[in-house]
Structures are given as structure tokens and as C-alpha cells.
Amino acid sequence: MNRKSPLSTLLQISPISLILGFFLALPIGTILIVSFWDYNAFSFFPDFVWTNYSDALGSNVTYSTYFNTLRYAGLTWLCTFLIGFTVAYFLAFHIHTTRWQIVLFLICTIPFWTSNIIRMISWIPFLGRNGVFNTILQSMGLIDKPLEFLLFSDFSIVLAFVHLYALFMVVPIFNSMMRIDRSLIEAAIDGGANGWQMLINIVIPLCKPGIAIGSIFVVTLVMGDYITVRLMGGGLRASVGVMMWNEISLLQYPAAAAHAVVLLAVVMIMVSLMMRIVDLKREL
């Protein structure tokens, strides 16, 4: 192998370093610095105080909010995983022509051609007290009184999350499944394995990287979300993102920055745990 000159190495790494530096390291560094600043009602100013962290970590609300957010993340993960895995499995193993696989896969992406917000808001008239769903159930005589838990509840929040993020699970799992060597499956069937054994012993283990990537997408998106929780929870439910948004809207940027740093740490721990379960570098 030829030894490259230091200059060309430098040139080669500079684009990615610049991009990551400006758009990742610099903003995060700024947030970290601001999280130690102090603030009053209308401005924030350089200082070095721990009050933002002590306010954040000293309050029960923070813990219950994190617990709530983790619960949303857990429920959403479970639903998107079940749906994502099933859809991907169907596409990969039950559709035999590439053309139909592509067609059906594109159909899955159609909802993503519209904006997040639109997809979310359209649930509101559907699930409302006098909404489409309740009206149908009532006219069929299945219920006497409208079901109130459908909207502005944990149910509607998780429903919207699953709707928004299921595709993030489908794509990587489908990708992993397509890489599975079909002869492995034939060999298993020849060896007398039933469908369940094949699923547990071959498909799932070989899909682990896809599942891990999908899980990272879904969990990080849910952990950082604020708009879904606000809109679908009717403002009655809190998530970490909502808490930060409340602070930002009152110009308490340092407090929001402290929350952002804490959230970043929590999410990084979660991702690194997932990476421990699946060694992505080795698997890819």
C-alpha cells in the first residue's frame, strides 16, 4: 500500500470533519456552555452556575417526565418492532418477485410523502369525542357513550408515534432480511425445522443489526419528540421535549440547555446499551 502524504490525508478527512464540526460539535458545545449560564425573565448571560442542573435534577417532575418519556419510547418500540418485523417478513419471504417487493415497499412509504404534522393532526377529528370513529361505533350500537380515552391520552400519543415511526423499523429489518442467504433457510427446512424454529434460530439472529438500527431510530426520535406529545396529548401530558419547549418559550434557554445535556446523556447511554447487545460494526 502506498503511503499517502499527510496533506492528502488531511484534505480527505476535512470535509467530514468540517461538517461534523460545524453542525454537530459546535452546536452541542454551545448547548453545553449555555447550560451553565444564568438567566432572568428576558435575557440570559454568561456565568458559571449549577442551578440549571440542580433545578433539573432536583425536581421530581424531571424524573416522572423521564419515566413517562421512557414509557412512550418502550411502548412505541414494542409496537413498531412487532409491526415492522411482520411487514418486513412478509415483504422479504412471502413476496417472491423483486418487482412486487419494490411496489409494496413504495406503498409503505406513501404516508411519508406528507408532513409529520398533517399525519398527526388528521387523527384528531378521527378520534375525537364526536369524531369519525366514535360516531361509527355509536351508530353500530357498540357503545352508548363516546370513548374518551381515544384522544388526548397516552393511547393517542403512542398511536401517533407508531404511525409516524413504523417505517423506520420496516426499512432496516427488511434490508437485513434480504441479505439472509436463502440456502440457510432451505437447509433448516431440509433439516426438519418448523417455521417457528426457523424464525427464532435463523431469521431473528440474522436480523439483529436491522432491529438494532430500527430501534435506535425509533427510540431516539421518541425521546427527543415534543410536538407529537403536545398535539396528541392535548397538552395534558409531558415529555422531556415538552418540558424543554416550555422553558424555551419563556426564554429560559440555559434551563432548557441543561435539560438537553441530560437528555443527550440518557439517550447516549440507551444507544450504547443497544450497541452492546448487537455489535453493529461486526454485523454490517
Place this chain on the structure above:
Amino acid sequence: MKNPTSPNSLSRRDLLKRGSAIALGATVGSQAITGFPTIWAQNIKNVTLRQFGTGVSNINEIAMKVKEDLGITLEMTALDTNSTAQRVATQPKSFDIADIEYFTLKNVWPSGNLQPMDISKLKYFDKIAGTFKDGKLTPTSKIAQGTAPHTVSFTDSPNSKSFSKSMTNWYTLVPTIYNADTLGIRPDLIGRPINSWTELLNPEFKGKASILNIASIGIMDAAMVCEAMGEVQYGDKGNMTKEEIDKTMAIFTEAKKAGQFRAFWETFDQSVNLMAAGEVVIQSMWSPAITAVRSKGIPCIYQPLKEGYRSWGGGLGLARNLSGLELDAAYEYINWYLSGWVGGLLMRQGYYSAAPETSKLHMSEDEWGFWYEGKAAVNDIIDPFGNKMEPAGAVRDGGSFLNRMGRVECWNSVMEENRYMVRKWNEFIAA
């Protein structure tokens, strides 16, 4: 160019703006100035004034009309309430005229970035409502709690950074727009008279009530309710102690846990949708939102309550850096603002103008009767943008100007314990 309103900043003013963000050199080739005899008329034609403020009163029509009448070019930027205050405090060179709310003055006036106005140069000062002078609309009105505008309206000298308790010759803001807020209800779904703030927490409306999730305003509505229930006695609802905040939030947290609230709203359209869809039958609301619900053919009332109204108001302030011709033009603009045309424009949307009488000339007798005197409308009431607001025969909820503004119990304000209050409010939301 300059509309830094972020998509996330969802304050009332923000959402009320009617496609009004920027008015840049609105009418080119202004006509000859008529009806405004003034020595500066020729010079100020070329002056450009940069004004920012909340969306409600930063409307294109005003910039177009001022260009026509005075020749001044008005560049407008609409921001949300919090951002306007921040702008005055942190970017004093970025504007000439600030259209801000009175309660923010407490925080921004000490920055020294605004200069007071010389009242002797304000032609229509004697027409300005008493609320903005001695705090009394009529000689018998009692003075409301919170940041009542007159408490922050006067200062002792052009360079003073504090407020004067009595009237002086130096005016901090010229009032532009204000209103009295109360609860909105769906009379068809409630079916009985409502006359007190306590009804918001009445278990009868379990799962059908809502309050706005903007801490600084929501806490005031909450306080109106707790006080009406007799649960909490406040020294000053606009400046609560920690203990008062705790008690208030405890009552509301309990109600929330018991399922009293269907949702909390943050934006104008959310409040309209909750009400129109029947998700909510009683909630804190703003006047134009009521109109929006009614315009869908759904009955909705801005219910006057026996405890009184929660009120808010904004005004124009002059930047410290204004001087010479620009300062003259700014005075000219403010005199024009008070002379009636703008007042008519605002009053016909359901707000009140600082000098109501001058607006009378710019409204029809029927409009004046409906909006100001609380009389039944003779013809359909149309807003300045051509939308029908009320049918003939309608009477304004709450009645006349004196009946509504004369019964203000509390003004929007910034509390000394603001930081604590916000934390408690967040806890309430997360509870």
C-alpha cells in the same frame, strides 16, 4: 428579510396576525398629503421607521395607510410576546418603534433602551382612556391587580429608568390595543347560565374543560378561579407569593388528576377547534377565537363573569436612539395613530383603541353602537377584512366598553417569583 418569528413560537399575538408579518414600502408612489397640516410633512415623507410588535396590531393595512396619509414608510415585523420583550432588552438598535405589552415594561424599561414621550407633543392625550392615565376608567372604577398599565405608564424624566407613581409629562408607552378576557362557553352544551369563574372546575364539566398552557396567562386564569372558589386569598394576583402559587397549582393539579381537563391549549386555532368540535364546553379563550367558533355556525359565548375580567394591553414605545427628523416623524406617526383611523380598524375587530372617541369618526354608527356601546347591531357586523362577524340583531357579549373595561379584576403581569411560577406550572403540566 426580517421576520424572525420561529415556527415554534405560538403566542396569541403570533396566531392572531392576519398575514401581516411584513409591510415593506407598502404603497409606492404615495399621494399628496391631505388633511394633516404639519410643518414636517414635506421632510418626513422620506423617513423610514422600523416597528416591531405583536401580530394583532402589526397589520399591513396600517403601514399602507400611514404611507398614504403621512408619507412615512413603516417597516413592520411581527413577533410573539416573549420575543418582543427580548428584542427591546437585547437589540436596542434594531428598531425605532416598539409595540410591546405593558406587563413586559417592568422588565425592559430599566434597560434604558426606550425613551419616554413628551406628553405635550401628543395631540390626543386628553382623549386617551383613563385606564392608561390614573388607572380609573370612570371616577368610581377600582384599580385592578397585576401590572395595571397606569402603574408603568409614567416616568419622571427623559432619562429615568423607573416609573412614577403619579402622572407626569413623560409617557412610557402610548396605548394601542387592549381588551378584557374571560371564559368562553358552549351555551348549547351547557344549557344553564354560567356566571362565575368557579365553573371552570365544576365537576359537572369533568373532561370538558380547558385552560391555556401559556404559564404567565394561565396562572392568572387559575388564580381567578381559585379566588372565586374562596380557596385562596391573594394579596395581588399579578404578583403572587410562592405560597399562593403553590396553593393555586395544588388545586389545579388535583382537578387535573381527577380528569377535569380535556386538553390544554396553546394556540388560537387549538382553542377554536376544541370548542367547535365539542371536546370542550368551557375554557379560557380570547375574543377573536369566540368569533371564529361562531362563524362556523356554532353557538359560543364570551361569558361575562361576576368576578370580572382578566385584561391585557399593548402600546407603542420609542427607541432611545431616535432623534432629529426620525423622532419628529415618530411623534407624527403616534399622533396619526391616535387620530382615529387605526382605532377604527382595531375596534372593528373587537379590540379597543386607546382613544376610543377619535375612532368613532371612522366607524359607522351601527359599528360604534355594537362594538363600543353594547347596542344590538342593526345590520350585519363586518370586520375590516370583509368577513361577517355577527348577524344583525346581535349584541356584544359583556356589553359596552364601560361595562367590560370597567370590570377588569386583574391585568397580565410578570411576577417577581416568575421563575418559581414557571417551574410549578411545568410540574402541573407533567402531573
